[in-house]
Structures are given as C-alpha cells and as structure tokens.
Amino acid sequence: AQTVTQSQPEMSVQEAETVTLSCTYDTSESNYYLFWYKQPPSRQMILVIRQEAYKQQNATENRFSVNFQKAAKSFSLKISDSQLGDTAMYFCAFMNIEKLTFGTGTRLTIIP
C-alpha cells in the first residue's frame, strides 16, 4: 500500500517570505500523480498544484512550485511571496490506479 508522509505538522512564516513544505511517499510504481491540496479554515479542499510522475519538469502555478525528486520519492511545495490568505492546512496526496492517498497535513500560518 502507498503511504504519504508529511513530517512537519506545523509551520509559520512571515508574510512575503518563502516557505517550503515537505512530502515523501512510498511506492513501487513508476506511473502516478502527485498533488498538493490546500484546506483553509472554511474547510474547502482546494487544488494547489498537480505533478505527473512521467514529467521531469517541475510543475508551477503562479507563486506555488514543486520540487519533484522521483528517485528520492520526494515532492515538496514552495510558496513564494507568502500572503495571509495562504494560511491553511496543506495536504500532499499520491494517486495511482487504486486511489488517492493523503498525508496527515501541515498547518501553515502566515504571520503579518
């Protein structure tokens, strides 16, 4: 079974700074997908970014980018120029043919 590990339960950073959230996963498969979802206090799960394992290029969405290291099974999320609205729980998730598996989340607080 696949596992997803987020080793940082909580993080905080000053507004406008850059922060990196870590995620590692365990799989024997070569073809899969990775996601970061954001869950603000409203509880809504919002897609932040998606990465296909067969693509070597790291995905980028505006201020959000990933560092995908397939051999190391690592998928970190970098948030640049952090904003107060980035305060949320962030979940890393792994998807294969069976299902979407979530990590336990990192609570990120942006400090004004």
Next chain:
Amino acid sequence: NAGVTQTPKFQVLKTGQSMTLQCAQDMNHNSMYWYRQDPGMGLRLIYYSASEGTTDKGEVPNGYNVSRLNKREFSLRLESAAPSQTSVYFCASSTELSTDTQYFGPGTRLTVL
C-alpha cells in the same frame, strides 16, 4: 457552475439513527468519491463510483452504504450511526478514475452523540 455541492453542511445524530448525505456535481464527471476526515489524519476513502451504475469499497467502508443515483448524484448512507462515525465528510468528483484531478465539495460536519 457550482462544482460539487453537498447537503447538509452540519448534522447532529443520536447513536442508532440513520441519515443520508447528498452530493451532486455539475461538471459532467464520470467518477465520484466519498471521504472522511478525522483530526490529525488525512482524508480516507470510504466508497467510490468509477462511473454511473458502479460502486466500490474504499479504505474504510464499514457502517456505510452508497448509491450512484445518476451521473450527477452520489449519496452516502449511515444506517445506524455510531460515535466513531463523527467526522467531516467530503464528496469529490473527477473526469475519470485514477488519472484525473479530484474536485471536492465543501464538506459535511457530522456529530454522533
């Protein structure tokens, strides 16, 4: 375009009561899912429907039943609620199973006393 909608937003039940959580999507997605989220844990899959007319068990199906009413709607039923089913429930949908991004509803907070 509302995306994925869920009703109700909040519900309190007594042990042994039954209820149905409703989910609908307007994105013409084939696949739909039910998850539960407990404190300190990520989302766990309860049931899913790869396409209209099919349903399958996920990681934690015990105590639940589902119905894929049509392509748009996927309901989750608790026949005899237990305190262990206190959780936040999310419905999600995607174009296809296993390869496409899942989009989530706003969740239902359920408390079983």
